[in-house]
Amino acid sequence: MALFVWNDRVFGVRVARFDAHHKNLLNMINDLHDAMVQKAGSSVIDGIVERLVEYTKYHFTEEERFMIELGFPGDEAHRAEHEAFVAKTVELKEKLKKGEMNLSVETMKFLLDWLKNHIRGTDRSCARFFNESAKRQKP
Numbered sequence: 001m002a003l004f005v006w007n008d009r010v011f012g013v014r015v016a017r018f019d020a021h022h023k024n025l026l027n028m029i030n031d032l033h034d035a036m037v038q039k040a041g042s043s044v045i046d047g048i049v050e051r052l053v054e055y056t057k058y059h060f061t062e063e064e065r066f067m068i069e070l071g072f073p074g075d076e077a078h079r080a081e082h083e084a085f086v087a088k089t090v091e092l093k094e095k096l097k098k099g100e101m102n103l104s105v106e107t108m109k110f111l112l113d114w115l116k117n118h119i120r121g122t123d124r125s126c127a128r129f130f131n132e133s134a135k136r137q138k139p
């Protein structure tokens with residue numbers, strides 16, 4: 001059973017491209033959870049974590065590009081949240097790779113909770129600003 005089930009009303013930020021990114025990210029956490037439950041080998045788990053780290057970086061870079069282009073006033077604090085999460089996930093990736101830790105339910109919960117809270121809080125207020133900017137720019 002999937003660890004996380006998307007709900008547009010709860011997690012949607014009303015910017016289609018970012019909703020799509022968020023769904024992909026949360027699906028990767030589901031994949032990771034499935035791999036853990038199925039006791040998949042370390043190469044499978046390392047591969048999913050690698051993809052999660054790379055996609056997280058891609059998504060954050062895209063959001064940050066929009067924030068700069070549209071002059072979002074809270075961009076520094078938002079970027080700092082992104083940097084802290086990337087640092088955590090990179091640390092997780094390295095520790096798993098070196099065999100210094102095993103994937104645990106707590107780790108899965110940390111990743112999932114961080115993303116859910118970030119999407120519903122920081123990303124949503126940022127997306128509201130994006131949508132208002134788009135409306136202002138319309139003739």
Ligand SMILES: [Fe+2]
Binds near residue numbers: 059063
């Ligand atoms: Fe986001």
Ligand SMILES: [Fe+2]
Binds near residue numbers: 060063078082123
């Ligand atoms: Fe964000």
